[in-house]
Amino acid sequence: MNHSRLIVAALALGLAGAAARADEFAIKLKPGEGVDTVQNNCAACHSLDYVLMNSPFMDAKTWTAEVTKMKAAFGADINDTDAKVIADYLTKNYGG
């Protein structure tokens, strides 16, 4: 199962579960260029509150290092184009 299919499966189960829904799906990142790329890639392995709690104190260099760590250390399957979009989005919207 690839990451996007996993998210789809998780969301489908979520909807099937009705009222008391998994709260991580209520997490809304700020709208902006690249937000979909962040959600599609990052949420494959972890909930997006990881972004929220790690803000706002990381600059472009630190966010880029985090994205690189997710790829190099944790095996996240993120291509270089998406990695840049993600780091740029996080720096702009959750940087400091």
Add this chain to the structure above:
Amino acid sequence: MMDRRSLLAGAAGLATMRASAALAMAPVSPGVPAGVVDNAPLEALPGKKPLIKLSYRPPNFETPVEYFRDAITPNDAFFVRYHLADIPQVDAAKWSLKIGGGANPLTLTLDDLKRDYPAVEVTAVCQCSGNRRGLSQPHVPGVEWGYGAMGNARWKGARLKDILEKAGVPKEAIEIVFRGADGAVNPKTPNFVKSLPIWKALDENTIVAYEMNGAPLPHWNGFPARLIAPGWTATYWMKHITEISFSDKPFDGFWMKSAYRVPLGLFPSTDRFISQETPANTPITEMMVNSLITSHADGAKARAGASLSIGGVAWDSGRGVARVEVSTDDGKSWREATLGPDLGRFSFRTFSFALGKPRRGKLSVMARATNKAGQTQVSTAIFNPPGYHHNVIQKITLDIA
């Protein structure tokens, strides 16, 4: 890769969480990033009291300070910390613990573990290496814990030493390697595997625990059995433990080789993990001496002219707490607090201190613990990029009105 069964199990776990509407924001610790202050509700995982939710998946939930007013932390308020998100509900009847690599490989059921090995108890603090990471200045990336990535419990189980000796300790063994049932969603993510130096594994206080405060371990704290490595940070306390093996070389998985490392010599550690040391760094080992005021939060109000006392807990790596001192003049002078019952050298030790009947105004209160090795808390944090070992003397300001 997460299979359909575990995905369903995970989704079922999430489904029983409280709905997001009208969640109380949590009593976060002063100094954590604004992103925590704004986004950390109090929420209950199944079987748990509402805790400070830092992340859902993997679940990272912090214990509010009020639960540390007693020396023993209740099971349903004990913090939850996972690195990886595929967390199976372990069926105790089907669970087994394999001990491989020795002369006599073993596969133990939970009944075997309880029946074939003498049960021992140790009261010990389980504290995340990154407890208080959120207080680091500058802030560093990671799970942004405040004060509550810790707890103290009475752990009951079998001595790891007894199990290893039955399995036949090879004379070349230098490390013991531990694996648990939880894993990663992405097959390329390194599994959470940890090792201990053989001397620590054979310490009589290191146990494989199946009870916590007289009850089975909660699911979220490692059911049905976990490793207890008293004095050392919780990274070694493998939850849902399934496999133990002997190793004649340094285990080089990500979680040993790259993660949980501190610069060599930066902290006054005396427990060494020599087989894993490099010229630059070492795996984190024992906890630093520390204390926490639990009776009052920073900014709490108290009545002018009324008797006031503060209280809290102190702990260290097992040298034992020698004393806790309190200052009400910003650290210029210190007076000794009264220590509560001694529950063992690895346990929280409660303390209390009478402040008299303070007059109207602001009253600053600091607490500082010193252990029996003479180590004491630091005035300013020893900065390190992963944000480990935060044991800065806490200062709260009370509003006397």
